Amino acid sequence: MSWPDAGLGEDSMRIHQILLVIALAAGLAPGCAAQGQPACNKVVVTADPEFPPYAWYDGEALRGASVDVVLSVLQAIKLPYELRYVGPFVRVLQTARFGEVDIITELKRNAEREQFLVYAETPIFTNPTSVFVRVGQELRFTKREDLRGLRGGATHGTRFGDGLDEFIEQNLNVEIGPGIKENFLKLDAGRIDYFISPHYPALSHLISSGNEAKYKALKPFAAEALNYVGWSRRSACLHRLAEFDAMLKRHLAGLNSLRLVDEKYEDWRRNPVMKR
Numbered sequence: 001m002s003w004p005d006a007g008l009g010e011d012s013m014r015i016h017q018i019l020l021v022i023a024l025a026a027g028l029a030p031g032c033a034a035q036g037q038p039a040c041n042k043v044v045v046t047a048d049p050e051f052p053p054y055a056w057y058d059g060e061a062l063r064g065a066s067v068d069v070v071l072s073v074l075q076a077i078k079l080p081y082e083l084r085y086v087g088p089f090v091r092v093l094q095t096a097r098f099g100e101v102d103i104i105t106e107l108k109r110n111a112e113r114e115q116f117l118v119y120a121e122t123p124i125f126t127n128p129t130s131v132f133v134r135v136g137q138e139l140r141f142t143k144r145e146d147l148r149g150l151r152g153g154a155t156h157g158t159r160f161g162d163g164l165d166e167f168i169e170q171n172l173n174v175e176i177g178p179g180i181k182e183n184f185l186k187l188d189a190g191r192i193d194y195f196i197s198p199h200y201p202a203l204s205h206l207i208s209s210g211n212e213a214k215y216k217a218l219k220p221f222a223a224e225a226l227n228y229v230g231w232s233r234r235s236a237c238l239h240r241l242a243e244f245d246a247m248l249k250r251h252l253a254g255l256n257s258l259r260l261v262d263e264k265y266e267d268w269r270r271n272p273v274m275k276r
Contacts, residue, residue, distance in 0.1 A: 040237035042080035043102035045070060048089045050180060050274055052204045053264035054106050054125060054227070057085050058273045065264040066106035066124055069255070070229060073247045079240055088179070088276045090157045099234025106227040108161040116233050120245040123226035125257060129160045130199040130217035134187060139194060141218040147172055153183040153192040160198070161225025168196075179276065180205040184215065196222060200265070208272040 047067055049057035055064035062085055074081045081103075086095045095101045097116040106124050107113070131147070133139050140146055144167050152174040159165055168174050175192060177183040180202055183195045195202065199217060206212040229248065231241050268274075 038236040040079075040240065042082055043074065043235065043237050043240075044082050044084050044100070045074070045103045045105060046084050046086050046092055046095065046101045047105040048092060048107070048201075049085060049087070049276055050089065050205070051106070051198070051201050052268040052274060053200060053261050054127070056204070056268060056274045057276075058271070059275050061085070063264075063267070064105075065257075065260050066227070066229075068260070068264070069124060069248070069251065070103060070105045073244060073251050076247050076251065077240065077243050079237065079244070093157060096230065096232040099232050102232050102235040102237055104230040107230055108159045108225050109228050110159050110161070110165065113159070113230065117230040118233055118238065118241060119228040119230050120241065120248055122245050122249040122252065123228055124248070124252070125227045125261065127161070127225050127227045128199040128221040129162075129164060129196060129223040129225070130202065131222050132184075132187065132195040132197060132202055132215050132217050133193070135214055135216050137193075139218065142220070144222060145171075147194065147196075149173075150193040151175065151191070153177055153186055153195045155180055155183060155197060158198065160196070160223045162223035164196075164223040164225075181209070184211065187215070194218075204268065204272065204274055207269065208274050 047055035047062050047064065049055070049062065051064065053064055054066040055062060062083055067083070071081065071083065084101065086092055086101060092101070092104060093113070096104055104117070108127070109119050131141055139150075144164070148171055150173070152172055154168070154174050154176055156176050156178055174196065177186060180197060183192070183197070184205065186192045187195045199221065203217065206215055231238055
């Protein structure tokens, strides 16, 4: 809508000013978003603080392979961003649910999360899940069915993908704990027989806590799921998701993802700090 202001008489100018005030209130003036729709000025990006090499919080900033990729894509499409640490992963999900953050750099897709998240169609990384036991503990594991009848542990808010969540719900006895640390403590005390977790976060906790020699990850992996970039359904910039996804696909096509993950894991191992 244009607002002519030249050649107007006093009465016409007064009418023009009244109309402008009405338009501003309705969000119709130039540069304003439509009523009830905040302007897309920037996106707030966050990540799981305990997920190296994909993402971790070192006490100062979020880092990791998924953080690097998402920020590179946002730069490529010229969408301003703020990288923000918001706390444990459960809180990461809550802030996305309420629209306090726009983007989570990597997580698994499931129906529960799709109630408040829209995912980029292009997967960002593959995330393996392992079964951890105490060193010296005899537990035969060749497939998921071998865990039936045992006491398992998992971390609150974790979703494994690759059909494992449904298998656990229908077939296994798994006790939910608040974090990786607490689950390893329960495993150490013999309260559970195994701890099932995304491989890298659990291994990273053992390294940073100096307990790597006390536990082992069984082979094969219990699941190998795809991770995706999630956008809050309440994001004012959600209309940029298709553009983001197209650039993400192009960016990953020219990237050696395995090398990036290995490099980021080595970065983290040189300074194994991970704060929830």
